[in-house]
Amino acid sequence: MAWDTEGTRRRLREAALAEFAARGLDGTTVGSIAERAGVNKERLYSYFGDKRALWELVLATELERLASAVALTGVSLSDIGEFAGATYDYHAAHPELGRLLQWEGLQGGPPVDALGRTAHYREKVSRFAAAQLEGRLDADLDPAHLVFALIALAAWWQTVPQLAEMVTGAAPDDLRERDRRRRFVVDAARRLASPTA
Amino acid sequence: MAWDTEGTRRRLREAALAEFAARGLDGTTVGSIAERAGVNKERLYSYFGDKRALWELVLATELERLASAVALTGVSLSDIGEFAGATYDYHAAHPELGRLLQWEGLQGGPPVDALGRTAHYREKVSRFAAAQLEGRLDADLDPAHLVFALIALAAWWQTVPQLAEMVTGAAPDDLRERDRRRRFVVDAARRLASPTA
DNA sequence: CAGGTTACCAACGCTGCGGTTGGAATCAGC
DNA sequence: GCTGATTCCAACCGCAGCGTTGGTAACCTG
Numbered sequence: 328m329a330w331d332t333e334g335t336r337r338r339l340r341e342a343a344l345a346e347f348a349a350r351g352l353d354g355t356t357v358g359s360i361a362e363r364a365g366v367n368k369e370r371l372y373s374y375f376g377d378k379r380a381l382w383e384l385v386l387a388t389e390l391e392r393l394a395s396a397v398a399l400t401g402v403s404l405s406d407i408g409e410f411a412g413a414t415y416d417y418h419a420a421h422p423e424l425g426r427l428l429q430w431e432g433l434q435g436g437p438p439v440d441a442l443g444r445t446a447h448y449r450e451k452v453s454r455f456a457a458a459q460l461e462g463r464l465d466a467d468l469d470p471a472h473l474v475f476a477l478i479a480l481a482a483w484w485q486t487v488p489q490l491a492e493m494v495t496g497a498a499p500d501d502l503r504e505r506d507r508r509r510r511f512v513v514d515a516a517r518r519l520a521s522p523t524a
Numbered sequence: 525m526a527w528d529t530e531g532t533r534r535r536l537r538e539a540a541l542a543e544f545a546a547r548g549l550d551g552t553t554v555g556s557i558a559e560r561a562g563v564n565k566e567r568l569y570s571y572f573g574d575k576r577a578l579w580e581l582v583l584a585t586e587l588e589r590l591a592s593a594v595a596l597t598g599v600s601l602s603d604i605g606e607f608a609g610a611t612y613d614y615h616a617a618h619p620e621l622g623r624l625l626q627w628e629g630l631q632g633g634p635p636v637d638a639l640g641r642t643a644h645y646r647e648k649v650s651r652f653a654a655a656q657l658e659g660r661l662d663a664d665l666d667p668a669h670l671v672f673a674l675i676a677l678a679a680w681w682q683t684v685p686q687l688a689e690m691v692t693g694a695a696p697d698d699l700r701e702r703d704r705r706r707r708f709v710v711d712a713a714r715r716l717a718s719p720t721a
Numbered sequence: 722c723a724g725g726t727t728a729c730c731a732a733c734g735c736t737g738c739g740g741t742t743g744g745a746a747t748c749a750g751c
Numbered sequence: 752g753c754t755g756a757t758t759c760c761a762a763c764c765g766c767a768g769c770g771t772t773g774g775t776a777a778c779c780t781g
Contacts, residue, residue, distance in 0.1 A: 330728055
C-alpha cells in the first residue's frame with residue numbers, strides 16, 4: 328500500500344482526541360490510540376515523542392480551535408445573553424474540549440499554555456470592566472466573577488451530564504431540552520449582568 | 525502491637541477518600557491507599573472486597589454526609605441566595621466530594637445510587653416549583669434549570685480551580701477572595717431567581 | 722536495476738499494578 | 752500454657768501497558 332505520512336499523523340491526532348476526551352491522559356492506552364487510528368503504535372512515538380507530548384499537542388490544538396471559532400462568530404459583548412449562548416453552543420457542539428479541560432483540572436499540575444490562556448481570560452475580563460463603565464453591566468459585580476459565572480452557566484451542562492439528567496429528568500440526546508437549556512442560559516446571563524435598582 | 529480492626533478499617537476509608545479524590549478510581553493504586561493508611565493492602569481486600577467496591581462505599585458515604593449536612597443547616601428556600609451560599613460553603617469546605625463526583629462523571633457508566641440521588645434532586649425541584657406558585661420565584665424559569673444553575677454557581681469554583689485562578693488572578697488559598705466569591709454567589713443566585721418586571 | 726533512505730510493523734523487555742497466598746503474630750476460651 | 756480462630760503481612764502471580772528494537776516493504780536517486 329502507498330504511504331500517507333500526513334494522513335497517519337492526522338489519524339493519530341484524531342484518534343488521540345477521541346480517546347483522551349473519553350478516558351483522560353492516564354486512562355487511555357497508547358495501544359488504543361494506535362488501534363483506533365489503524366496504525367502501529369510505534370508511529371506515535373516517532374511522530375509525537377510520547378503519550379504526554381501528544382496529549383499536550385491535542386489540548387493546545389483544541390484550545391486554538393475554540394479561540395478562532397469564538398473570534399469568528401463576531402459576537403461582541405453588546406448582548407451578554409447571546410455571548411453566553413454562543414459559548415453554550417460551542418460546548419454543546421464540541422464536548423471533547425470540555426472533557427479535556429476537566430481531565431486536565433483533575434489530574435493537577437500546571438495547565439497547558441497557562442500564560443496564553445490567562446492572557447485570553449484577562450482580556451475578556453477587561454472588556455467586561457469597560458462595559459461596566461458604560462453602564463451596560465451592573466457596576467457592583469466583579470467582572471472576573473461575572474466572566475467565570477457565565478462560563479459556568481454555559482459549560483456546566485456538558486461538565487456534569489449525569490447531574491443534568493438527574494435534575495431535569497431529560498434524556499441525554501433530547502434536542503428540545505437542549506434548546507430549552509440554551510434559552511435558559513441566555514436569559515440567566517442577562518439576569519446576572521443587568522443593572523438592578 | 526495490639527489490634528484495632530475498627531481503626532484499620534477507618535484508616536483505610538480515610539486514605540481511600542484522599543487518594544480517590546486526588547487521582548480518581550483508575551488513577552489510584554491499591555498500594556498507595558494501603559501505604560497512606562499504614563496497612564498492608566491485603567487488608568483492603570478482606571475488608572472491602574476490591575478497589576471498586578471501596579470506591580462505591582466512599583462515594584456513597586460522602587453523599588450521605590452531604591445530605592445530612594444540608595439537612596442540618598436548616599436553610600430553607602426562603603432566601604435562595606443563602607441557599608446557594610450554603611452550597612458554596614459546603615463545596616469549599618469539602619472539595620473531595622466535588623472531585624469524586626467529577627471523576628465519576630468523567631469515567632462514565634451509571635452513577636452510584638442513581639435512584640436515590642435523582643429523588644433527592646427532584647424533591648428540591650418540586651420545592652422550587654412550589655416557591656414559584658407563591659410568587660417568590662420568577663414563574664418563567666424552569667425550576668429544574670434553576671436548581672441546576674445554582675449548583676453550577678456554587679460548585680464551579682471547586683470544579684475548575686485552575687480556570688478560576690486564570691480568570692480572577694487570585695491565588696488558590698486566598699481567603700479574602702473566597703469570601704468575595706461567596707458574596708458573589710449569593711448575590712448572583714438572587715439575581716437569577718427574583719421575579720423581574 | 723542497485724543502493725540508500727524512509728515509513729511501517731510484529732514482537733519484545735520491563736515495570737507497575739490488581740489481586741492472592743502461605744505463614745507469622747495476636748488474641749480468646751479453657 | 753495450649754488450641755483454635757482472627758488479624759495481619761511479605762512475597763508472589765499474572766497481566767496490562769509504555770516504550771524500543773530489529774527487520775520488511777515501499778519509495779527515491781542514480
